[in-house]
Amino acid sequence: MRPVQNAAGLAVAITKIGLGAGELSAVVLAKELSADLVLIDEWRARRYAHEEGLPIIGCVGILEDLYEQGDLSDLRGAYQQLIQHETRIDLQTLQPSLTKFKLPRL
Numbered sequence: 001m002r003p004v005q006n007a008a009g010l011a012v013a014i015t016k017i018g019l020g021a022g023e024l025s026a027v028v029l030a031k032e033l034s035a036d037l038v039l040i041d042e043w044r045a046r047r048y049a050h051e052e053g054l055p056i057i058g059c060v061g062i063l064e065d066l067y068e069q070g071d072l073s074d075l076r077g078a079y080q081q082l083i084q085h086e087t088r089i090d091l092q093t094l095q096p097s098l099t100k101f102k103l104p105r106l
Contacts, residue, residue, distance in 0.1 A: 004028050019045050030054050041089075059089070060097055067101065076103045 004010050004025050014024055023045035030038040031052060040046050041058040049056050057065075063079075066072035079094045083106070095105055 002029065002033070005032055017048060019048060024048075027052060027054065060093055064097055064100075075101060076106070079106060 006028070010021070010025060010028055013028065014021055017024060019027075019042075023040060023042050026038055026040055027045065027049045029035075030049070031054065036055065037057055038049050038054045039058065039062070040049055040056055041060075046056050046058070059082075063072060063075060067075040067078075072078060076098060079089075079098070082089050082094075083091075091106060098105055
């Protein structure tokens with residue numbers, strides 16, 4: 001873990017952009033570090049990161065990659081666990097992923 005270097009600029013950006021401190025910190029820190037990839041799920045933060053030229057992946061993308069690589073054998077089961085644990089995830093995000101891999105809908 002590493003803190004954002006420009007904390008004052010972060011505070012200004014939070015007010016100006018309207019994202020939460022966590023999401024905005026992820027974007028700012030990714031830019032500061034010239035990160036290869038930034039992990040963000042929240043839609044507005046993803047859009048902002050994209051506008052800032054950052055490559056983005058979310059939890060669904062990570063699970064899909066693991067499934068494609070054979071490191072996750074039950075993608076649908078993983079999605080069911082996310083739902084059972086009341087993870088803030090929209091079914092409309094999961095269904096296209098299941099369709100992509102020809103798996104039954106939730």
